[in-house]
Amino acid sequence: TSLDDIKAKGKLVLGLDDAFPPMGFKDENQNIVGFDIDLAREVCKRMGVELVVQPISWDAKELELSTKNIDCIWNGMTYNEERAKSMTLSIPYMKNTQVTVVLTSSDVNTLADLAGKVVAIQNGSTASDAIDANADFKNSLKELVKVDDNVQALLDLKVSGSDAVVMDEVVARYYTEKEAGTYKILDETLADEDYIVGFRKGDKSLCAEVEKYLKEMAADGTLAKISETWFGK
Ligand code: GLN
Structure with missing residues (x-):
């Protein structure tokens, strides 16, 4: 399954437009940081895999995903019907x-x-x-x-x-x-709008695993903590 593949590879490659603060962006030291990056890093930690961030052109995101250059798009991506047709989308995590x-x-x-x-x-x-x-x-x-x-x-x-x-x-x-x-x-x-995470069409087990940890992090206060870091209160 898609989850087995990621676990075997030991890493999840996250695609982002790195000019999208505070969700995901390059800081003064050229490190990619942000709310989505912190969320994804914590999810990856719980999954036992490494997070790899890959800057992409936002207009090419569907192609980057389908050609397997990245495993997910996690970057303040808004739900819409077109994306629901071309990708497997997570539950909303932010408005x-x-x-x-x-x-x-x-x-x-x-x-x-x-x-x-x-x-x-x-x-x-x-x-x-x-x-x-x-x-x-x-x-x-x-x-x-x-x-x-x-x-x-x-x-x-x-x-x-x-x-x-x-x-x-x-x-x-x-x-x-x-x-x-x-x-x-x-x-x-x-x-x-609602923000969601996008996976390759059909990568349902990977999507379900990420959703499981997103829910867990909402319940245990981790989501609120990360939110405070980037949005205050
Ligand atoms: N929310 C907008 C979209 O989903 C912009 C996201 C972005 O550029 N990272 O298209």
Whole structure:
């Protein structure tokens, strides 16, 4: 089974977009750290295997998984129907919303203010589902541009390459705190989401084992402890 394979190999290879703080990202010392990394490391410890982290392009995640370059995608990945068809997905372990980020200096305060303007999103991200679900907003835009990751999207915002970025709230909050005074998050949100872990289609025994430890860690307080490290309280 998929679980036997991982145990025989002695390691679980986790694929991530390493520009996705605080879920998984490179710190100043080039170490990959984050909430999902701590969760996965603890799950691997309980499984008796080593955790190996493998940065990937978010847009290529399905391919990285199917070609066996990685064993799972664990990186603030949102549940959607398309992913449920192409992968085996875990139970949800955290909630998120899609939010819109603009520069503090911008006169944009509502989604309606973005009519005729340029919005950027990450390639392969569910930000695109959130925009599709809000048709009036989508149709009001001048252009929807796609970039590789959110770091690039926020840089583009600073050099006026776009007027707003739609992205995961957890990441938006990380950057608004890190670069205080630079960005603001609009009050209106675009979608509520659940974070899940993705495995190769059919890797059910591996998925069930990870779920078992996720539940165990929720019950024994480990999840709350890791959550406090990255999100406070
Ligand atoms: N939550 C978004 C998605 O699932 C972005 C995740 C990410 O870039 N790591 O597509």
